[in-house]
Amino acid sequence: MSGSLWLKPPTTGTPLPAIPPPRRADHPGRTTDPPATDPPGGSTPATAHPTGEALAADPLDELAVRLEEFAAVAVHPDEIAALLESDGMTDDHIRLTYGRADSFALAEDLYARVERRHHPAPARPPGGAWHTGLAGCLLRGLVFALPGLAYVLAAPLLAGEPGRFGLPGGTVPLLAGAVTGWVWNQALSHRAYTWLGLGDRPAAARALLTGAPAGALAGTAVSFAAAAPGEAPAALFAAGQSLYLAAATVLLVLGRERALLCALLPLAGALPAFRWDLPDPLRAALLLAALTASVxxxxxxLRPGLRRGAAGRGGPPRAGSLPYGMFGLGSGLLVLQAGIGDTLVSGAGAVIALTLSMGPAEWLLHRFRGESLTRLRTLTTAREFRRAVTGTLVLCLGGYLTVLVALTLAATLAWPGAPWPTPPRLVTLLLVGTVLWLGLLLQAFGAVLSAAVVCLLAAAAQTLGPAAGPVAAGGAAAVLAVLTCALLVRPTAHRV
Structure with missing residues (x-):
């Protein structure tokens, strides 16, 4: 995998509407004097406001009229409570004005007073900005997987004595540099996407301009520190890998997937290397061409980041990006461990399938979010919404796992001499895929810390006990499934 797996948010959302101001029945400039005596029939007169304007006998009736358009299509009182709090209504104000304990009690009364009705059909496509094209997501999946051809080209250049931990020579510095890059670039991607969400593209470019080179230096330093005597060629390749990861992150975050694909085209020269031996100078030239084009x-x-004043203000807190880096670490370790098979070829097939599946995974994540927003606008009860969202979740996850199985079988057929995956390894791969997809989904809804903790624990369990890999992946998938259902069946989770 390369670059950023962080799910890019849309440029527009569905913010809560503002509460309309109270409407005055009197003509401007006129005042209403309170009656001097009780009206006929003994009815209670309206209370006089200090300004002279009469108030309704029950202020909640007036608020219900003002909020009728929003409250009528809410599927849960919590949506109304969120609107009240966003308008600045405090509990003290609610107790004094409406006689209710807090915003939730007031929202429940409003929800009960207003008749349910369907939201009018949306003028734009369902889901709005969360519906994205399949072709773009497939392109991202392709550029995630193409860098794997670099390892095919570099394999003869890195050949040497057997390495540590029973791995081929040079594997440790390569893995150390890759994991460092995933952690750094995931956190950097989140920070840059946050700037983009604020509408400040030069500030996002400035963040990438300073963060990407720092990440490349960190990955290079870790690779050389982890290299043993005789592994200098592998450490040098890992340095180039770190530089590429930094460049790919920049291009993916700023939406230049096609430029990255063009830069990776020289790696297509690795395809003949599956059957014929290529000269070492040609292999090195193809690698350098792809790396140079990417940089x-x-x-x-990144030229907008050079402008004076770009990212000049404080910006989002850096600590907020740390959980995204931790999620990158956990997910990256799970993918690497899924690639440690009985043979190098079978392990490589699993990694290829997982990386290629990130494109369809991203599209299905967008699809789930878009369908959920559509259901939020068209359904009228919380029960209907829970059932619809649960069904959509099952369909999207099932679709992703189906794509993952198809890609695994395709990689097996395309790789010369690759063995068919055994049922236990296929089950483990599907469990890892479930963890990755649900983790990305929780990350998209802001619950990244929970996803990161679960992925890190599963990766640590597999590292300490490789035989417990299926159990660890299965446990992580079950925990993430419970967290996902608990979070995403609530309508307020889908209000962005």
Missing amino acids: VFAALV
Whole structure:
């Protein structure tokens, strides 16, 4: 995997509407004097406001009229409570004005007073900005997987004595640099996407301009520190890998997937290497061409970050990006462990399938979010919404796992001499895929810390006890499934 797996949010959302101001029945400039005596029939007169304007006998009736359009289509009182709190209504104000304990009690009364009705049909496509094209997501999946061809080209250049922990020579510095890059670039991607969400593209470019080179240096330093004597070629390749990860992150975050694909085209020269032996100078030239093109394209798109004042204000807190880096660490370790198979070829097939599946996974995540927003606008009860969202979740997860199985079988057929995956390994791969997809879904809804903790615990369990891999992945998948259902069946979770 390369670059950022952080799910890019849409440029527009569905903010809560503002509460309309109270409407005055009197003509401007006129005042209503309170009656001097009780009206006929003994009815209670309206209370006089200090300004002279009469108030309704029950202020809740007036508020219900003002909020009728929003409250009538709410599927749960919590949605109304969120609107009240967003308008600045405090509990003290609610107790004094409406005689209710807090915003939730007031919202429940409003929900009961207003008749349910369907939301009018949306003028734009269902889901709005959360409906994205399948072709773009497939392109991202392709650029995630293409860098794997670099390892095919570099394999003869890195050949040497057997390495540590029973792995081929040079594996440790390569893995150390890759994991460092995943952690750093996930956190950096979140920070840059936050700037983009604020509408400040030059500030996002500035964040990438300073963060991407720092990540490349960190990955290089870790790779050389982890290299043993005789593993200098692998450490040098890991340095180039760190530089590529930094450049790919820049291009993916700023939406330049096509430029990254063009930069990776020289790696297609690895395809003949599956059957024929290529000269070492040609292998090195193809690797350098892809790396140079990636860095040049990244430098070109970072020009807005050079403007004076870009990212000049404080910006989002850096600590907020740390959980995203931790999720990158956990998910990256799970993918690496899924690739440690009985043979190098079978392990590589699992990694290829997982990386290629990230494109369809991203599209299905967008699809789930878009369908959920559509259901929020068209359904009228919380029970209907829970059932619809649960069904959509099952369909999207099932679709992703189906794609993952198809890609695994395709990678097995395309790789010469690759063995068919055994049922236990296929089950483990599907469990890892479930963990990754649910983790990305929770990350998209802001629950990234929970996803990161679960992924890290599962990765640690597999590292300490490789035989417990299926159990660890299954436990992580079950925990994430419970967290997902608990969070996403609530309508307020889908108000962005």
